[in-house]
Amino acid sequence: MTIDRNFPIGEPVLEVKNISLRFGGVKAITDSSFSVLKHEIKAIIGPNGAGKSSLLNCINGIYQPQEGSIAFKGEVLEKITPNLIAQKGISRTFQNLALFKRMSVLDNILVGRRLHMNSNFMQVAFQLPKARAEEKENLIKCEEIVDFLEIADIKNTPVGKLPYGLQKKVELGRALATEADFLMLDEPMAGMNVEEKREMCRFILKVNDELGTTMVLIEHDMGVVMDISDNVVVLDYGKIIADGPPDEVRANQEVIDAYLGVSHD
Amino acid sequence: MEQKVSNNNSFMGYTRSDLTNFLIAMILSFVAIPLVVQTDYWYSSILIPWLCLALAAIGQQIVMGYAGQLALGAAGFMAAGAFACFNLILRVPDIPFFVALGLSGLVAAAFGILFGLPSLRVRGIYLMVATLASQFFIVWMIDKFGWFKNYDTSGIITAQDIVILGKPFTSPLEMYLVILVVVTVLTILAVNMARGSTGRNWMAVRDMDIAAESMGISLLKTKLQAFAICAFYCGVAGALFAFTYLKSLEPVAFDIKLSFKILFMVILGGLGTISGAFIGAAFILLFPVLLNSVGNNVFHGAIDATIISSIEQVVFGVLIIVFMIYEPLGMAKLWGNIKQRFSRNK
Ligand SMILES: Nc1ncnc2c1ncn2[C@@H]1O[C@H](COP(=O)(O)OP(=O)(O)OP(=O)(O)O)[C@@H](O)[C@H]1O
Ligand SMILES: [Mg+2]
Numbered sequence: 001m002t003i004d005r006n007f008p009i010g011e012p013v014l015e016v017k018n019i020s021l022r023f024g025g026v027k028a029i030t031d032s033s034f035s036v037l038k039h040e041i042k043a044i045i046g047p048n049g050a051g052k053s054s055l056l057n058c059i060n061g062i063y064q065p066q067e068g069s070i071a072f073k074g075e076v077l078e079k080i081t082p083n084l085i086a087q088k089g090i091s092r093t094f095q096n097l098a099l100f101k102r103m104s105v106l107d108n109i110l111v112g113r114r115l116h117m118n119s120n121f122m123q124v125a126f127q128l129p130k131a132r133a134e135e136k137e138n139l140i141k142c143e144e145i146v147d148f149l150e151i152a153d154i155k156n157t158p159v160g161k162l163p164y165g166l167q168k169k170v171e172l173g174r175a176l177a178t179e180a181d182f183l184m185l186d187e188p189m190a191g192m193n194v195e196e197k198r199e200m201c202r203f204i205l206k207v208n209d210e211l212g213t214t215m216v217l218i219e220h221d222m223g224v225v226m227d228i229s230d231n232v233v234v235l236d237y238g239k240i241i242a243d244g245p246p247d248e249v250r251a252n253q254e255v256i257d258a259y260l261g262v263s264h265d
Numbered sequence: 266m267e268q269k270v271s272n273n274n275s276f277m278g279y280t281r282s283d284l285t286n287f288l289i290a291m292i293l294s295f296v297a298i299p300l301v302v303q304t305d306y307w308y309s310s311i312l313i314p315w316l317c318l319a320l321a322a323i324g325q326q327i328v329m330g331y332a333g334q335l336a337l338g339a340a341g342f343m344a345a346g347a348f349a350c351f352n353l354i355l356r357v358p359d360i361p362f363f364v365a366l367g368l369s370g371l372v373a374a375a376f377g378i379l380f381g382l383p384s385l386r387v388r389g390i391y392l393m394v395a396t397l398a399s400q401f402f403i404v405w406m407i408d409k410f411g412w413f414k415n416y417d418t419s420g421i422i423t424a425q426d427i428v429i430l431g432k433p434f435t436s437p438l439e440m441y442l443v444i445l446v447v448v449t450v451l452t453i454l455a456v457n458m459a460r461g462s463t464g465r466n467w468m469a470v471r472d473m474d475i476a477a478e479s480m481g482i483s484l485l486k487t488k489l490q491a492f493a494i495c496a497f498y499c500g501v502a503g504a505l506f507a508f509t510y511l512k513s514l515e516p517v518a519f520d521i522k523l524s525f526k527i528l529f530m531v532i533l534g535g536l537g538t539i540s541g542a543f544i545g546a547a548f549i550l551l552f553p554v555l556l557n558s559v560g561n562n563v564f565h566g567a568i569d570a571t572i573i574s575s576i577e578q579v580v581f582g583v584l585i586i587v588f589m590i591y592e593p594l595g596m597a598k599l600w601g602n603i604k605q606r607f608s609r610n611k
Binding site: 062083085087092094098102103111112117119121132174178 | 455458461462466471478479483537
């Protein structure tokens with residue numbers, strides 16, 4: 001499988017070591033370690049409340065784990081904040097949609113270009129050539145993303161007015177606009193019908209294939225996970241109980257007991 | 266795709282309808298009004314305060330409508346700007362008026378940053394209470410230290426005349442034109458910021474701060490920037506208000522009531538639109554005038570003035586509640602809807 005890929009799977013880029021996260025008495029994550037390889041699509045699965053989102057939030061700097069370390073591209077990250085992570089080239093989407101509701105689709109995606117726009121407010125206020133050129137350049141990039149995701153017809157609609165499935169797409173678009181080489185998607189296909197899911201998978205695979213973007217995604221649909229991921233991490237009660245290729249994980253007895261056995265499908 | 270982009274942007278990122286609107290507004294305000302309106306009353310009691318307060322409302326709009334920070338203290342920043350301008354003209358020999366005005370805005374902006382700091386910790390109603398501190402602190406400071414009032418004990422200090430390039434601008438029409446120039450320039454700058462990346466950063470922070478941060482927007486920088494720019498606009502507005510409308514400098518003119526007035530202008534005019542600042546300011550200013558003249562002309566003074574002013578407050582209160590619930594985008598949005606309906610009927 002690795003043979004015909006544009007970007008063959010490489011060395012670990014993200015290494016999470018012995019992370020523990022507690023909320024008061026609740027242990028969301030317990031002493032968990034895993035790594036993500038360059039250019040791979042890694043799925044994180046597990047029952048509700050297993051700690052999947054918390055794990056992403058730790059990597060993203062929204063939660064501060066009490067113990068453990070996170071290294072990205074060989075560098076151990078101290079004092080992680082969402083801002084720092086964005087600057088390091090990690091982008092993400094959120095489980096419960098975190099779009100800018102009153103802004104248009106295009107404006108939402110343009111915010112994703114934030115780190116590619118350096119004009120200060122004075123340059124913008126006076127519409128100096130630098131600000132105008134930058135705006136135009138980034139607008140073109142965003143129009144490309146809009147076309148890629150096939151949402152050109154709604155690009156001027158405020159996102160709050162869109163149905164859920166389209167909002168999920170816009171959020172992916174915003175993450176793509178950052179041009180981060182590491183994407184974390186928290187349940188990108190939740191609430192979608194089969195067709196929409198298939199479309200979303202196509203986008204994810206295409207981005208991974210054409211740009212080599214490393215992906216970490218949380219997904220409940222086992223069919224999707226088995227189809228598109230290179231490796232799967234299984235979480236249960238905040239602990240990692242399996243980590244490996246989909247087939248291997250599927251055959252793991254502990255996983256079957258904890259997750260697949262339960263009526264989750 | 267290149268073409269698509271350049272088609273929408275006929276000139277420097279403005280659409281054709283932007284440009285026609287702008288042209289109409291310019292001809293109306295710079296040519297038609299000065300030619301048609303001859304009575305001083307219209308300038309000194311309506312147009313001048315309207316433009317000044319609309320400018321302050323733009324500031325409030327930036328921090329509240331765009332950046333989503335519920336701040337209450339616009340009048341405090343206005344006081345800072347007014348007294349800064351007074352002192353600059355008093356103490357700096359031959360300082361050009363527009364330089365003094367700009368510096369007054371910057372002084373207010375410094376206060377804006379200072380009193381915007383609570384926004385990094387608290388939000389909503391708590392932030393509103395915290396920003397109220399600016400209101401009280403600035404007015405207290407001016408009252409407390411005689412230096413700011415040039416040790417005047419009478420309580421009312423007359424504002425200096427506006428002199429530009431040796432020519433005094435003292436008639437209502439002349440003052441109106443000075444304000445109009447300032448308001449035009451600052452409005453264009455505000456529109457540019459609001460439509461550009463600066464405004465997107467503000468709105469992103471307003472709509473979903475955690476996602477904004479994850480896209481690389483610094484909450485600290487963005488919020489304080491919005492507070493600073495808000496205070497700058499309020500500061501300039503305050504200086505103009507004192508020098509052209511009040512014609513005097515008294516801290517009590519910049520009380521909490523004025524802050525609330527500006528807040529209501531923004532809510533009624535429509536949060537998150539620059540035009541809403543103008544519409545809201547017009548409504549808040551004109552409605553009492555209208556009510557009074559109805560009271561005088563229709564009921565021939567049969568209704569007591571105190572009743573009229575309570576009617577005014579009841580109507581404002583009801584309108585604010587109605588707008589908050591049914592049309593948070595305010596009158597600017599209503600106006601847009603009406604226009605849309607008309608163009609569809611054509
Ligand atoms: N901010 C928080 N405060 C307190 N407890 C939290 C917080 N966030 C998560 N938790 C708890 O941590 C545990 C893990 O939650 P998390 O959202 O990471 O699960 P998940 O695997 O993403 O579940 P789901 O599949 O439902 O999204 C849960 O018990 C949850 O209640
Ligand atoms: Mg989750």
